[in-house]
Amino acid sequence: MNRFIEKINFKKVAILYIIIVLLVGIGLMIFIGNKFQNKLKFIYNYYNISEKLEKDHYNIEEIKEQINNISDNSEDIVDVLILNKENQILYSSKNSELAKNKEFILNKKNNQTNKYFTIPDGDNIIFRLTTDKELIITTVLSNFETEIQKNYENEVFYEKNFNDKKLYLLSYAINNTTGEKIYFINEMHPVANGKTYIKIALATIMFFFMIYWILVALYIYQNALKSKLNPYLWGGLILLTNLAGVLIYIIYKQNNKTCFKCETVQSRNNVYCISCGTKLNETCKKCGTIINGKDKYCSKCGEKIE
Numbered sequence: 001m002n003r004f005i006e007k008i009n010f011k012k013v014a015i016l017y018i019i020i021v022l023l024v025g026i027g028l029m030i031f032i033g034n035k036f037q038n039k040l041k042f043i044y045n046y047y048n049i050s051e052k053l054e055k056d057h058y059n060i061e062e063i064k065e066q067i068n069n070i071s072d073n074s075e076d077i078v079d080v081l082i083l084n085k086e087n088q089i090l091y092s093s094k095n096s097e098l099a100k101n102k103e104f105i106l107n108k109k110n111n112q113t114n115k116y117f118t119i120p121d122g123d124n125i126i127f128r129l130t131t132d133k134e135l136i137i138t139t140v141l142s143n144f145e146t147e148i149q150k151n152y153e154n155e156v157f158y159e160k161n162f163n164d165k166k167l168y169l170l171s172y173a174i175n176n177t178t179g180e181k182i183y184f185i186n187e188m189h190p191v192a193n194g195k196t197y198i199k200i201a202l203a204t205i206m207f208f209f210m211i212y213w214i215l216v217a218l219y220i221y222q223n224a225l226k227s228k229l230n231p232y233l234w235g236g237l238i239l240l241t242n243l244a245g246v247l248i249y250i251i252y253k254q255n256n257k258t259c260f261k262c263e264t265v266q267s268r269n270n271v272y273c274i275s276c277g278t279k280l281n282e283t284c285k286k287c288g289t290i291i292n293g294k295d296k297y298c299s300k301c302g303e304k305i306e
């Protein structure tokens with residue numbers, strides 16, 4: 001076992017590891033990106049449109065164009081509405097049922113929460129107000145239905161025919177000066193096996209992190225072995241603490257002397273290596289005291305050093 005570990009060339013292993021991690025990382029990003037492509041595009045455009053509207057000067061035509069673009073390409077969008085300050089509908093990207101009236105006014109579903117809303121003549125529709133962060137999580141992981149179900153069980157809704165209702169996510173952007181706002185109304189269609197893909201990705205990352213962790217411990221194990229230190233102690237410490245342990249190991253070695261010939265770590269006060277007999281320190285010719293590198297006189301007897 002020790003012989004095998006002694007032979008490992010960790011420089012080569014590290015380079016190989018980095019190359020594999022990069023390749024797998026790129027592969028993983030392409031894989032996930034591909035599976036969640038439409039959802040990610042939606043999130044990107046959602047932020048882009050929101051940002052544009054929130055600026056002091058915005059070009060509503062440009063925004064409309066972008067809204068049309070995402071409406072055509074996202075299966076999740078029910079409608080995107082632009083409203084003025086008085087909640088009158090200025091624009092609807094899909095001309096859905098939701099935009100059939102002049103106005104779009106949201107009423108609180110009940111007084112318990114600011115999350116659920118209805119519209120006057122849309123009894124079968126519940127809108128769930130969604131923040132940016134929630135939108136991302138819900139869009140990518142689609143836990144929308146389960147969360148609503150949970151709230152339902154917690155009696156946010158007291159409705160017998162709950163299952164007949166349509167549930168829409170509603171996120172919005174607003175311009176504080178003009179009061180114009182955009183309602184993004186979505187119905188979430190989960191990515192098939194989306195959660196499994198995320199789990200696979202996380203498991204892969206964990207796997208490579210574990211390999212890294214073990215490699216560091218093995219490297220220190222090898223180094224301790226060469227330095228005639230206890231490899232089990234140091235390897236074990238690194239296995240438990242990783243980088244913190246590496247730091248302790250480096251400090252420990254710096255506070256001791258490493259023989260330049262055989263790499264044995266030993267007391268810095270040794271004159272000769274305890275393993276191979278190589279001279280480690282110069283000594284005073286008169287009294288034998290160890291001389292520090294740049295000293296001009298012996299610290300014990302005052303002898304001039306040549």
Ligand SMILES: [Zn+2]
Binds near residue numbers: 273275276278
């Ligand atoms: Zn030595």
Ligand SMILES: [Zn+2]
Binds near residue numbers: 284287289298
């Ligand atoms: Zn001396």
